Amino acid sequence: MYLIDFQSACKYKIIYNFIIALSFFFWINVKPFPSILVKVGNVKKKVIMKKSLKEVNRTGLLLLAIFSIISCDKDESQDISGEVEPITVAELKVSDETDLILEDVINIGEEVYATDEIALTSKANYISDFLPDCVTITTVTTSISKEKTIDFGEGCELPNGNVLGGIIYLSYLKDMDLATKTLGLSLENFTFNGVAVEGGASIVRTRSNENGNPQSDAEADFSGDWPDGTTASFTANRTREWIEGYGSGFWGDNVFLISGKGTYTGKLGNVFMKETIVPLRRELSCRFIVSGILEISRNDATASLDFGDGTCDAKGILTHSDGESEEIFLRRFMR
Numbered sequence: 001m002y003l004i005d006f007q008s009a010c011k012y013k014i015i016y017n018f019i020i021a022l023s024f025f026f027w028i029n030v031k032p033f034p035s036i037l038v039k040v041g042n043v044k045k046k047v048i049m050k051k052s053l054k055e056v057n058r059t060g061l062l063l064l065a066i067f068s069i070i071s072c073d074k075d076e077s078q079d080i081s082g083e084v085e086p087i088t089v090a091e092l093k094v095s096d097e098t099d100l101i102l103e104d105v106i107n108i109g110e111e112v113y114a115t116d117e118i119a120l121t122s123k124a125n126y127i128s129d130f131l132p133d134c135v136t137i138t139t140v141t142t143s144i145s146k147e148k149t150i151d152f153g154e155g156c157e158l159p160n161g162n163v164l165g166g167i168i169y170l171s172y173l174k175d176m177d178l179a180t181k182t183l184g185l186s187l188e189n190f191t192f193n194g195v196a197v198e199g200g201a202s203i204v205r206t207r208s209n210e211n212g213n214p215q216s217d218a219e220a221d222f223s224g225d226w227p228d229g230t231t232a233s234f235t236a237n238r239t240r241e242w243i244e245g246y247g248s249g250f251w252g253d254n255v256f257l258i259s260g261k262g263t264y265t266g267k268l269g270n271v272f273m274k275e276t277i278v279p280l281r282r283e284l285s286c287r288f289i290v291s292g293i294l295e296i297s298r299n300d301a302t303a304s305l306d307f308g309d310g311t312c313d314a315k316g317i318l319t320h321s322d323g324e325s326e327e328i329f330l331r332r333f334m335r
Contacts, residue, residue, distance in 0.1 A: 085301060086301055086303070086320055086321075087272070087296055087298055087301050087302075087303045087318075087320070089318065089326075089328045091266060091270070091272070092296070092305065092318065092328065092330070093330055093331050094226075094230060094232060094264075094266065095232075095234075095264040095266075095272060095274070095296070096330045096331075096332060097195075097331070097332055097333060098222070098224060098232055098234040098264055099234075099262075099289075100162075100287070100332045100333070101192045101195065101197060101222065101224065101234075102220055102222060102234065102236055102262075103258070103282060104158075104160075104162060104192070105168065105185070105187075105192070105197075105201070105220075105222075106185070106201060106203065106216065106218050106220065106240065107256075107284070108130075108131070108150065108168060109150075109168065109170050109183055109185045109201070109203060110183075110203070110205070110214075110216055110240075110242075111128055111130050111131065111251075112131070112137065112148060112150060112170055113170065113172060113183055113205060114128070114214070114246070114247075115127070115128050116146070116176065117176055117207070118247050120176040121176060121177070121207075122247075126247070126249065127249060128249060128251065129159075129249060129250060129251055130158070130159060130251035130254075130284075131150075131158070132156065132157070132158065132159065134152070134153060134156035134157070135150060135151065135152055135156055136149075136150075136151040136153070137149070137150050137151075138151070141174060142174070143174070144173060144174055144175075145171060145172065145173055145174050146171065146172055146173075146174050147169070147170075147171045148169070148170040148171070149167060149168075149169060150167065150168040150169075150170060151166075151167050152164040152165050152166060152167070152168075152190075153165065155191075159251055159252075160284065160285075160287060161287070162192065162193055162333070163191075163192075163193055163194075164190070164191065164192055164193075165189070165190065165191040166187065166188055166189040166190035166191055167187070167188040167189065167190065168185065168186075168187060168190065169184075169185065169186045169187070169188065170183060170184070170185055171183070171184045172184070172205075179206065179207050179208070180204065180205065180206050180207070181204075181205050182202060182203065182204050182205070183202070183203040183204075183205055183216075184200070184202060184203075185200055185201045185202075185203060186199075186200035187199060187200065187222075192224075193333045194226070194227045195224045195225065195226050195227070196224065196225045197222055197223070197224045198222065198223050198224075199220065199221050199222030199223055200220070200221065200222075201218050201219065201220035201221070201222075202218070202219050202220075203216050203217070203218045203219075204216065204217040204218075209241065211241070211243075213241050213242055213243055213246070214241075214242040214246055215239060215240065215241045215242070216239070216240045216242075217238075217239050217240075218236060218237075218238055218239075218240065219236070219237050220235060220236045220237075220238075221233075221235045222234055222235075229267075230266075230267055231266075231267050232264060232265060232266055232267065233264075233265045234262065234263065234264045234265070235262055235263045236260065236261070236262035237260050237261050237262065238258055238259060238260030238261070238262065238276075239258070239259050239260050240256050240257075240258050241256060241257045241258075242254070242255075242256055243255050243256065243257055245284075251284055251285075252284065252285040253284075253285070254283075254284040254285075255281065255282070255283050255284070256281075256282045256284070257279040257280070257281055257282075258276065258279060258280040258281075258282055258289075258292075259276040259279045259280070260275075260276055261273070261274065261275045261276070262274045262275075270298055271298065272296055272297070272298045273296070273297045273298070274294055274295070274296050275294070275295050276292065276293070276294055276295075277293040277294065277295050277304065278291075278292045278293040279292050280292035280294065280307065281307075281310065283312065285312075286312035287312075287332050287334065288307070288312060288313065288314055288330060288332060289307040290307060290308060290310050290311060290312055291307050291308055291309060291310045292306075292307050293305065293306050293307070294307070301321065302320075302321045303318055303319060303320050303321065304318075304319045305317070305318055305319075305328075306319070314329045314330045314331065314332070314334070315327060315328070315329060315330075316328050316329075316330055
C-alpha cells in the first residue's frame, strides 16, 4: 500500500485542499433529495425528487479552486521567506566603521598610558605627537591610582583625519613598575566623526608579551548614533599587539596586530558575530586595515572579508558561504 504525501509538493497541495474544501462545500450547500407522497389508487407511495447537480452554485466552485491555488502560493511564499539572506556590503560598511571607532578610542587610551609608562620606566622625557594641541589632558593622582581626563572640546582633528569631541576618562594604578595593569576607560558626551558614542572598556595592558611587544587585551562595549539616523551597538573581546613603533615618539610608524571576537548589532536588531581568522594588521598611518581575514556571521549566513596584501586602500574581498567572491570598497567615514 502506497501513501501519497499531498503536502510534499505544490501540485499535490492544490488537489488536497480542493478535495477538502469541495467536501465541505457540498455538505453545507447540497440538501438531501426531497420526497413527496403520491396516491396511486388506494396506495400511497413515497417518490424521491432528485435534485440536479447543476443547481450547485458554480461561483462557489470557482472560489474553491482559487482558494486552493492561493493556499499553495502562500505556502510557497513562506518557504521563500525562510531562505538565508546574504550579508550585504552596506551592512559591512557600517560594521567596519564601528571597528574604527573602537580601534581609535582604545588606541588613544593606550597612547596616553604609554606616554606615562615610557617616561617613568626609561627615565626619559618622552612625548608622543599623536594627540594635537587641541586636546587637553588633566591628571589627578591619588595614593594608588592615576585618573586622566582627555578632553577634545567641541571638536579636535587628529593627525589621521578623524574629528573627536567630548571626553575620554582613563584610570589605572599608579605603580608603573607593574608588568601587567588594568586600564579603565569611559566616555562622556563623546563624538567620533559626528557619531555620538557611549560606552566603555576594560583593558589589560602587558608591557612585554612572549614576543617582547606591548599587548592590550580589551573587553569593550559601545553604542553609536550616526547623523543619518543609523544606530548600532558593538562589543569586542580582542587582543592588540604593538609590533612596530613603540617608544619612537612618531605616531605614523605605529603598527598593530589585532585578533579576537566581537559583535555588531544594527538598526534593525540584526546581530553579527565577527571573529579574526588571520590577525588584522593596522598601520596607524593608514585609515584602513591593510591585511588579515575577518569572518562574519548572521544567523545562518556567513562570509569572510579579506583586507588585502598590505596595501593601504579601501578594498576588500568579500567571500560568501556559497563560494562567490566580490571586491568591495569600505569607507571608514570617507565619503
